[in-house]
Amino acid sequence: MKTLITNIGELTTNAPTPEHAEGGGDLRGTLHDAAVLIDGDRIAWVGPAADAPDADETVDAEGRALIPGFVDSHSHLVFGGDRAAEFEARMQGQKYAAGGIRSTVAATRAATDEELRIRLRGFLDEMLAQGTTTVEIKSGYGLDVATEERLVRLAAEVTPEVTFLGAHVVPAEYADRGDDYVELVTGEMLDACAPHAKWIDV
Structure with missing residues (x-):
């Protein structure tokens, strides 16, 4: 037509x-x-x-x-919780030490698929209302195999431009074992996420 x-x-x-x-x-x-x-x-x-x-x-x-339409080539739209406390702390001059990412990881791991899906669609609706018509969505707030797979799978429901970002930060449970975490990301986690993600970010 x-x-x-x-x-x-x-x-x-x-x-x-x-x-x-x-x-x-x-x-x-x-x-x-x-x-x-x-x-x-x-x-x-x-x-x-x-x-x-x-x-x-x-x-x-x-x-x-x-x-x-605007193109957003870097977004994290599948996550739980919010970063209001981090924002307030930074406005008071406190230094950033990836604490916000880690608090979001905890909230994301605790969220259900449906909760994440509802938030994702809400963010996308707001972006479209503001003029963004093309979006790439990164993972990065799961930082374990099961949650990272969930994030890229949910993102793939709404866009083919999904990026796996398993190495966003080293999660707390790997605090003194960064090499082990890299091995997890490049092995089991990548294998689980690859069917849903078109891109990889490091």
Whole structure:
């Protein structure tokens, strides 16, 4: 199905040169009185409204601005608890020593899948409302095999851009055995998370 968005007051694109404009002319800068043709899930044409091609459906933007969606390439959205106490402590000048991450790990391990899923969807809804249309989600608040697997599995329910971050910090139970934790992350934990994660962060 082809949908034409027309009567766009200002249209901003990301194309740096005219060669990137398929059928729409020079896309650099901002276009006024513009139109965008969407064919299925792809932007098929961009240009002046007067030159717009035919479509199955037309949406009137009523003079509003249209910009590309924001891309968040680093987010941790599957976790339990909050970091309010850490924020308050840092505002009072206390030094950061990864305590916030560790408190979030404890809350995440204690949370149910459904609790994590509800929070994840809430965060995504808020991000979309603020203009973020593409998101990569990292794990990193489980730090044990079972919880890290849960985090990437839940994230994979909402995006294909899932990153396994088992080495976020060394968890408390491995405080004096960092090498053992690295072995766990690169072995059993990676094996458990790989079916759900597209990327690995270290």
